[in-house]
Amino acid sequence: MNYPDITARLNDAADRATTRRAKPDLTCGEALVTLLEEYGVQYVFGIPGVHTVELYRGIAASSIRHVTPRHEQGAGFMADGYARVTGKPGVCFIITGPGMTNIATAMAQAYADSIPMLVISSVNARRELGSGDGRLHELPSQHTVFAGLTAFSHTLLDAAELPQVLARAFAVFESARPRPVHIEIPLDVIVAPASVMKRTRPALPAKPAASADALAAAADLLAEAHRPLILAGGGAVHAAAELRELAERLEAPVALTINAKGLLPCGHPLLIGSTQSLPQPRAMIRDADVVLAVGTELGETDYDVVFDGGFAIDGRLIRIDIDAQQLMRNFHPDVAIAGDAQQALGSLSLRLHERTLPASRADWGASRVAMVRDAVMASFDSSTRSQKHLIDTIVSTLPGVIVAGDSTSPVYVGNFVHDAPAPRSWFNSSTGYGTLGYGLPAAIGAKLAARARPVVCLIGDGGLQFTLPELASAVEAQVPVIVLLWNNFGYGEIRKYMTRHDITHVGVDIHTPDFMALARGFGCAACRVENRQALIAQLQQAALRQVPTVIEIQESDWFEQVPA
Template sequence: MHIEIPLDVIVASAGGLTLTPAALPARPSASAIALADAADRLANARHPLILAGGGALEAAVELRELAERLQAPVALTINAKGLLPCGHPLLIGSTQSLPETRALVREADVILAVGTELGETDYDVVFDSGFAIEGQLIRIDIDAQQLMRNFRPDVAIVADARQALGSLSVRLHERPMPSRQGDWGAARVATVRDAVMASYDAATRSQKRFIDTIISVLPDVIIAGDSTSPVYAGNFVHDAPAPRSWFNSSTGYGTLGYGLPAAIGAKLAAPQRPVVCLIGDGGLQFTLPELASAVEARVPVIVLLWNNFGYGEIRKYMVGRDITPVGVDIYTPDFTALARGFGCTASRVDTPDALIAELQHAVLRNVPTVIEIREANWFEQVSA
């Protein structure tokens, strides 16, 4: 059905409109019985493990306290990156789709999943149904229906993540913890992380260097990513320094063009923080005119354009499956000229040192900056 409202009606005065405050539902409180059951299971666990998702973003302090109390390894979804700081000895990362991390999850006798859907976009991006939970499962979620999806829990706690984790910590603080086996906790995490890093190819390690370079210059940066090669790599290799610092469209629907408008929105929401849009040449052509919006609104986002002259990720998967590439080698314009035409500052870099210099200049500007990185040149210049 289509209803058209004439313009004169839209702009006419209207009476009888009463504005009332919206009624917001209260956050559910955790059941005391469920909390007691969960605390018992965690207190008696020999190999506890935590899976945390974006629903726990407001519970970073409580999550860390509980993980350290239990000496439990912690795996984070993409939206939960930063809940444990990078370098924390219990941080596995976001590698739940890789064999080494999956083996660790299977070894856990009690798993606490908090604020996570346990969906394939974070736990099975290779679509082989290889992620399995064999131990007891405790789930915390504010959505009662979500608790029963994908993996049915032994204990279901309908509650806000922060409140539930805090309550569990209080209960566990009053109880003695069993001695953990020496190969669990931080020691086991270190072994898994080393194995995962050794499994990465040269291109992935080079892209990690790319992201690490950004962080070295802009430690409080928000990176809004599109569906592009270094974002796919970063979902595995990058540990964000803080929550709400890494988000992208390469999980779920995998939309192209999301990165630029998302970065503009992030900068408007957090003007005090530098914001980087990490996008490919294919993706940028979907929303390229938004550069004009950013210039007009004086939103100084930094666009890092990863140029592999086409839909490089799709091309790679086609080749890997012995499919003749089709529709992936697209025409690529001169992006720096286009960016300047929109009123942006634009440049091209091939090395970490050049990228550092450009980022240092870009963060001081009050107009958008577009920095093009040609994939082949970066790989040639930057060894793993």
């Protein structure tokens, strides 16, 4: 066949496609966009490919803004950061095969931290599914691969089913334990007519309410407690007012997981902090005669990051969780309350309003919290105090700041020492799944979610190299995040671990590029600072820019900045 023949065939195919587009019926891919608009979706994160272009046909004319990362993992982390700030699902369009395996790490992090995420992917045509013919991007069963990383993974075999499947997804986000949902659409279904599809949004269910009997039993235990204590997790992040009211009514100390920081504001006299892995808070928790655990897995990365198995609850345990199965994991409750944290905490406060509480708490509540916090602060070494000084500087310089962190030393320290002023202001990837490279794309998603607030990505030089090209995404999307780069010239935390365990350093002293040159090459502002005064000045300037700023701090320089 000669070139004119090929050209003629291509033109004929283009004419046929134009004819199809001229028809009044929307395709399934176009209808998907209109349905997402109905659910209030503002952003879609993704990289167009030959298997997903038909999903994009309706985006240009819609109210949805598309953000293009430089890697599908970045798309997932952007969606994650957006979801953590808003409480709404981050939405991704991802190609078949490699696009999905690229985003898998981000989905796993979101699954571990109970973050709502909607991943809509293409998949090979229905007649080709599982064929093993070696089709482009083919997996033996893409659905099976992602079933374990999601609340559910669904293959859409009929365009008419799309509204129902989307409604199932948003029902999970609205009224169940939020986790990723994956919907894959075969290539022939994406372009199928949507004329028989109902394109109206159904009513979504409310969050489940706790049973009256369980609430009554919990109220009785709390009313009789002499030393009540509350452990709150990310599942209570929407219930700050109710948690505070109940804690103050009970005069109960409160310990928060990393994803719950800000549920009690910094400086609150009942706030223990997020130090459940340290000896003094652990002793206080063991002294409590009744512990109320709400919206928390009671898992290792929040309660035993020293990995010594030393966290224990000796008192009676009340657990509140929207996930009934989670109530039975890790620590078995004396009272199990399956339901929404906000409703359950509010109901408990009402039930305790008229109850007479024990007066024998002279050495409990705020007085014991103050002693524990003082003891914890006194235990900090110079490097911890120096990194706390860094975080305090960020927060005091940038009121209302959101800090999206990676797995790096100042983030580990901040997880212990930082008390966020409000919920959804401090989150990172060092808990749960514990991946590297999260911070930068998550900060981009967070800034899109909260344009008026400063957003800082706190990340190490090793982690930044995982997703460094997302600086280009931030420039392109006009997202002026501030990247605070903690440079210890390698995988510093693993290097320290090897030293402590007498292991010769291998693989941790990696080549460190010139981040300033790279940042400027991507179109960012960039600078290095050596002390607190310089950092304050650069943060203030960065907050006024319309482009991302990379501020590099070398660990050895900052460790000289130890407050008295």
